[in-house]
Amino acid sequence: xLFGAVPAPRSPPLSEFAISVQRLTKVYGEPPxxxxxxxxxxxxVRPGEAFGLLxxxxxxKTTTISILTTLxxxxxxxxxxxxxxxxxxxxxxxxxxxxxxxxxxADGELTGRENLEVAAGLEGMARSESRRRVQQLLEDxxxxxxxxxxxxxxxxxxxxxxxxxxGVVHSPKxxxxxxxxxxxxxxxxxxxxxxxxxxxxxxGVTLLLSTHYLEEADQLCERIAIVDHGRIVAIGTPAExxxxxxGDTVVVRPTQGQExxxxxxxxxxxxxxxxxxxxxxxxxxxxxxxxxxxxxxxAKAGIExxxxxxxxxxxxxxxxxxxxxxxxxxxxDAASFFAERMGQMHGGGNR
Amino acid sequence: MYRELGALLRREFLRxxxxxxxxxxxxxxxxxxxxxxxQGFGQGLGQCPPQLGLSCFLGAPNYFSFFSVGMxxxxxxxxxxxxxxxxxxxxxxxxIKRQVATPAPRATLFLSPLIFRSLMALMPAFLVLGLAVLLxxxxxxxxxxxxxxxxxxxxxxxxxxxxxxxxxxxxxFLSFGFALDNxxxxxxxxxxxxxxxxxxxxxxxxxxxxxxxxxSIAAYNPVSLCINVLRLDLFGAGAYYTYPAAVYLGGLFAWxxxxxxxxxxxxxxxxxxx
Numbered sequence: 001x002l003f004g005a006v007p008a009p010r011s012p013p014l015s016e017f018a019i020s021v022q023r024l025t026k027v028y029g030e031p032p033x034x035x036x037x038x039x040x041x042x043x044x045v046r047p048g049e050a051f052g053l054l055x056x057x058x059x060x061k062t063t064t065i066s067i068l069t070t071l072x073x074x075x076x077x078x079x080x081x082x083x084x085x086x087x088x089x090x091x092x093x094x095x096x097x098x099x100x101x102x103x104x105x106a107d108g109e110l111t112g113r114e115n116l117e118v119a120a121g122l123e124g125m126a127r128s129e130s131r132r133r134v135q136q137l138l139e140d141x142x143x144x145x146x147x148x149x150x151x152x153x154x155x156x157x158x159x160x161x162x163x164x165x166x167g168v169v170h171s172p173k174x175x176x177x178x179x180x181x182x183x184x185x186x187x188x189x190x191x192x193x194x195x196x197x198x199x200x201x202x203x204g205v206t207l208l209l210s211t212h213y214l215e216e217a218d219q220l221c222e223r224i225a226i227v228d229h230g231r232i233v234a235i236g237t238p239a240e241x242x243x244x245x246x247g248d249t250v251v252v253r254p255t256q257g258q259e260x261x262x263x264x265x266x267x268x269x270x271x272x273x274x275x276x277x278x279x280x281x282x283x284x285x286x287x288x289x290x291x292x293x294x295x296x297x298x299a300k301a302g303i304e305x306x307x308x309x310x311x312x313x314x315x316x317x318x319x320x321x322x323x324x325x326x327x328x329x330x331x332x333d334a335a336s337f338f339a340e341r342m343g344q345m346h347g348g349g350n351r
Numbered sequence: 352m353y354r355e356l357g358a359l360l361r362r363e364f365l366r367x368x369x370x371x372x373x374x375x376x377x378x379x380x381x382x383x384x385x386x387x388x389x390q391g392f393g394q395g396l397g398q399c400p401p402q403l404g405l406s407c408f409l410g411a412p413n414y415f416s417f418f419s420v421g422m423x424x425x426x427x428x429x430x431x432x433x434x435x436x437x438x439x440x441x442x443x444x445x446x447i448k449r450q451v452a453t454p455a456p457r458a459t460l461f462l463s464p465l466i467f468r469s470l471m472a473l474m475p476a477f478l479v480l481g482l483a484v485l486l487x488x489x490x491x492x493x494x495x496x497x498x499x500x501x502x503x504x505x506x507x508x509x510x511x512x513x514x515x516x517x518x519x520x521x522x523x524f525l526s527f528g529f530a531l532d533n534x535x536x537x538x539x540x541x542x543x544x545x546x547x548x549x550x551x552x553x554x555x556x557x558x559x560x561x562x563x564x565x566x567s568i569a570a571y572n573p574v575s576l577c578i579n580v581l582r583l584d585l586f587g588a589g590a591y592y593t594y595p596a597a598v599y600l601g602g603l604f605a606w607x608x609x610x611x612x613x614x615x616x617x618x619x620x621x622x623x624x625x
Contacts, residue, residue, distance in 0.1 A: 028625075069452055073624050090624070094454040105449035109366050121358020122453040150369070166449070
């Protein structure tokens with residue numbers, strides 16, 4: 001092998017990281033209609049880690065996953081997956097990663113087993129090897145009783161599990177999950193988390209998942225990057241992020257919408273007040289201790305209160321603190337609309 | 352490459368096999384043409400006036416024989432019309448996106464429907480031939496009379512002509528499937544192309560009955576080229592054709608090479624990483 005087989009000299013392995021993202025930027029379209037989906041984001045994921053991208057729809061989560069899985073080219077910046085550059089070594093990256101899409105990509109006319117076998121074939125697996133692996137996966141995902149039914153008869157939760165199985169059919173080192181529980185009810189979501197936890201325990205796979213469900217990120221991820229408008233606004237373990245708030249928040253809503261900032265700020269123990277949508281948020285060390293003085297002060301000033309609420313540190317609060325906006329877990333987006341409609345045409349839908 | 356292609360061909364087969372309406376209709380449409388259109392026109396137009404010999408049907412002994420061989424080219428065309436529609440639906444359903452995310456070579460993503468659809472077209476095409484011959488033996492029906500033994504070489508030429516024609520049309524319509532994003536525009540294009548391809552050929556009537564400019568277009572129509580090969584081999588009527596069957600077959604290969612090339616380029620562009 002004298003010619004062509006010598007690998008081009010590359011700078012020393014960019015990282016011991018499973019995923020390393022440096023100053024990644026993505027602009028869709030040309031000016032003046034250009035849309036900036038990602039604006040200079042950087043983060044690293046360690047091997048075996050579960051890393052979450054948390055943010056509202058349109059924050060840039062799917063774009064990030066699309067770049068890391070070689071489906072979209074970055075405009076600027078670099079992304080290294082398992083030591084390989086996603087633009088220059090795309091095909092090799094595709095061999096090493098697994099991916100579950102936001103909306104099921106299974107063929108509704110084929111059975112779950114057939115879908116998995118086709119997926120295994122597309123990964124270059126031999127038939128004998130793929131048969132065993134598919135049987136194992138169907139069992140692991142508790143799909144065995146439905147394995148030989150067409151996927152168009154599957155429920156939403158079964159489709160999500162099948163999509164996950166397709167993503168790991170070739171036992172990838174790194175797994176990307178784009179909104180893995182989108183459209184599931186809370187019970188289905190919690191059930192799905194168990195599958196992911198078991199998968200991590202059994203395989204040690206590195207996991208990068210995007211979600212707009214705060215609880216999902218909190219439950220599944222060791223570290224989280226909060227993404228908003230194409231930027232990472234904070235990064236850390238869920239505990240670290242919550243600690244940034246530095247205490248509880250008492251949320252006060254007056255019935256008449258009166259201005260309370262000055263009144264609340266004057267109460268000893270209140271560390272700061274912000275107003276949002278007719279509510280006043282008083283930060284303090286312990287909310288329980290602050291409710292009585294706040295209620296008393298308002299009563300003295302003759303202000304009637306509609307509600308008083310103690311909020312413990314949560315990712316909602318972190319998001320609000322960092323972006324100045326309340327977090328909304330909206331469902332669906334334009335991109336998945338066609339796919340969902342087509343899914344219904346195939347007799348499925350969310351069940 | 353072969354495992355990936357094998358997996359995708361299996362998917363094509365399973366989708367086809369699970370859709371009996373599709374299978375039945377693709378077989379019934381040509382059969383209905385033979386019986387409804389073929390019997391009516393076949394009995395009406397019948398034979399050439401004796402003074403013209405066999406010239407008016409290009410060597411075929413009667414109109415039905417002429418027409419039923421032409422139907423083979425027509426079947427290859429109609430069978431390919433929908434191949435691109437599946438690509439549009441696969442794109443909408445995210446199935447293509449999933450395929451693109453795997454290490455499978457991109458070429459396999461459009462080679463699999465191309466190969467499968469082209470082979471599938473052989474079945475109804477040869478069903479038409481068989482049925483047309485059978486009709487000749489049923490009282491009250493006109494049928495296909497083969498007047499020359501094609502021999503082994505002729506049989507191979509016939510098979511190759513139908514397969515290559517089918518390959519060409521499937522490549523053409525798959526290209527539109529990859530290039531277009533919604534079913535409405537796709538079916539608009541199909542509807543637009545279907546008519547001239549069929550009527551600017553010698554499938555339904557001899558080109559001698561057309562004005563000169565139409566005749567010259569019809570002569571290069573791949574449907575005509577395919578049917579020329581079949582008529583030459585089944586009626587042995589070399590006197591009515593300018594070239595031997597091999598030349599028409601060569602022309603057909605050239606058309607197919609062109610359109611498969613176009614399909615590869617269009618497919619590659621459509622699957623390019625944005």
